[in-house]
Amino acid sequence: MELRKEYFADERKDDLKEIGQPRLRSDALGHVTGTTTFFADRNLPGLLHLKMVRSPHHHARIRAIDLSEAGRHPGVVRILTADDVPHNVYTILTLIQVGPEDETVLATDKVRWKGEAIVAILADSERAAHEAAERVKVDYEVLPAVLSIDEALAPGAPIVNEYHGQNYYRYDSGESRKVRFGDVEAGFAGADHILEQTYGSGPIEHAPTETTGCIVVPEGSGRYTCYTNTQAMFFTLDNTSIILQMDGAKLHMVGGTVGGGFGGKVDVIVEPIAILGAKLTGRPVSFIYSREEEMQISSPRAAEKLVIKDGVMRDGRIVARYVKAYIDAGAYSRHSPYGAQKSAAHFPGPYTVPNVWVDSHCVYTNRTPSSAMRGFGVTIGDFALEVQMDKLARLVGMDPLEFRFVNAYRDGDMKAHRQPTEGAALIECMQEAARASNWPVSEKYLQMSSARREG
């Protein structure tokens, strides 16, 4: 593809040493020779294998846990329950003052999603750990579950997470993150057309080829070396320190080599319990998700529901945009309150709309906790927005690309969340896209610039 250098020519430097030059990846030689060391590429004498006993129910009270048969199973070295975890109720984003703590490392009185961890088996072999896990008897009282955003927010819905008290996250701004700009009702009143549509998405699993896991080695120094494929070394270090009530100096996280992450390895799930296992047994511990666990247990991208209502003029100008966004956090917060906040800030998209109203809600359901994934809180919103843009263009009889030129944000425009637009390049990207794809666009749009408005 031809590199068009006329765009932003005055901002370009062509004498840079590295930018614009092909450079081999520093890690690729290890990859192609099979010598890159991933966390699991270690054989340690005395290694224990950790296997989780997980809830088969979406929502249930735990009446009793019987470990007697599992404890007698050959090869079992130790069984961990909630009582063994020093600070069992935690939330990852407590590090940036997002609370309350709302999730258990190991379940105590309740499970809130199918797959929730209850008991950790440590055994000499993977096989012994699996067999013992099947011998743990948990007495459940199954509770009614909410499995969608609409069910969660319906009047009288069962409460998913008592640490919140209602099935949504309560921000300092109230039941949602809010953006208020201009007068959206006046905008609708003056619009030639109004279009309201609802968009939905399901959870999406990252499916990295390397599953989530870690191997922990108790060192003679009293420290614990944790070989991990986390994408968030310091989140892991600090949250583990909190959960285990252990000085951070005793925790040595070794990582940085991740066999595919895409956001799926930013939660702090495997490390604290594996380090606890190493502490209580004095032996190295391996906790590696099976492929089934990776697909079912690791947090996916959140399901979302988006209601978008737009007022548009016959000449193509969008004069009002109203968005109700709902992000399905699953049973626990993890990174979703932040995702819903990003979602609010992202609307109304890369378009200049004078009247904007956004409510973005983080909703709790009895589903697998969702968390980070490439542009979480934003990507699904963009899907919905751009489908909506096509529908609006059809409504006013305009070409969909020309419709976007009319509404594109440009330098100096005030965005709905009160950040002035700087360094916009949407116009230029669309001009180049039109040229590259031979999409016919009226000459006046090809003369537009992000740097200034015409006339």
Next chain:
Amino acid sequence: MKKVPVQFTLNGEDKAEFVESGATLLKALREKIGDTSVKAGCQQGTCGSCAVIVDGELRLSCLTLAERCDGAAIETTGGLAHGEVLHPLQRAFNEGFATQCGFCTPGMIMAAKALLDGNPQPSREDVVEAISGNICRCTGYEPIIQAILAAARANSLSAA
């Protein structure tokens, strides 16, 4: 658990081990022999990360019993380079940006080698078919396909 003696060559070197009856070749290579170039991605035959070559044929080591490999010649990506001299496939993957996270790479290279060993000048369709059992979640496959075709061209040049 009953132990079974197994002897095979790995990248031309003699190996002898006692493995648990029923143990996979994947486990034997990684945990007994210490060849961690073979990756455990799914351990259910769906991702191709553990692919190796057994007696000239591409095999998923997670679905192959170690005890069935007695007397076999096994090749892995860990044995492909000669010192610092890379195999043409390794060179092409490196220079063609065909790796990102690198986890699928050893299995992908084995699938490609099995192809080129039997079909030195494959078509693009042949390449796509040959790596159809190997999942890559980073690259979108195109750089991998291009790297394999580049390695085939390099082979034909060096043969000429």
